Amino acid sequence: MGVLPATDGETGFTAELGRRHADLFEAFYQHPFLKGLREGSLSREQVLHYVAQDYQYLTAYTRCYGLGMALSPDRRWMRFFHDNAAVILCAETHAHESLCAYVGVSYEEAQADHLAPTAQAYINHMMEAGRDTLGVLLSALLPCPWTYLWAAARFTSETPLDPSHPFYGWWDFYAGRYESQKLTQTRAMLDELAAAAGPAERERMERAFVASCHYEIRFWEMAWSLEDWTPPNGS
């Protein structure tokens, strides 16, 4: 096992989740699609498939922050969801644009009008969590920033990032300091909710978190295999 998402000394609900499910973070890191992003060896089709689906995913992810506002007990929580939604709406497209530049298409040209099965399932899972408690919703939303930022921190600490890397812009965005501050804040907010939750809710929170970790791995697999709705027998 490589670098753990949470160290032994860290306390709180999210640190426990990170340690208990470190195997999923490792599987995320070792997936051939992320390896391709590290080595600059992805095909044009794979990059395009990812960008098109991820654009749709980010729209739904931002919508879930709207659900978070609706579930917010006070203005402090509303501000958290509001401010993060504003950042995701603007900033995350930088990461996509660097992938578009790599394959030589505009962001508009990279769009698809349908969701692949895995992207659809991941979105449904997050939206469903938004019909439960704030704690369950935020647990479903946490693996998204945590896996990406953890992977970027690990990669850039092992291999200093060179601007000539074909996916420099993508790695540089997720390795950025601003993103990492947001992740720390999100974990602290979720730790707070977990401390006030009963065992049954905490159990649903963990299940929502684990499902999203699996979906993060499957999202790579979706883009790697160019997943679509063609029935398995090819008809």
Ligand SMILES: Cc1ncc(C[n+]2csc(CCO)c2C)c(N)n1
């Ligand atoms: C499938 C998928 N999972 C995670 C991310 C990364 N990501 C999406 S929004 C956000 C910021 C949250 O504060 C981060 C880090 C992605 N692009 N696509």
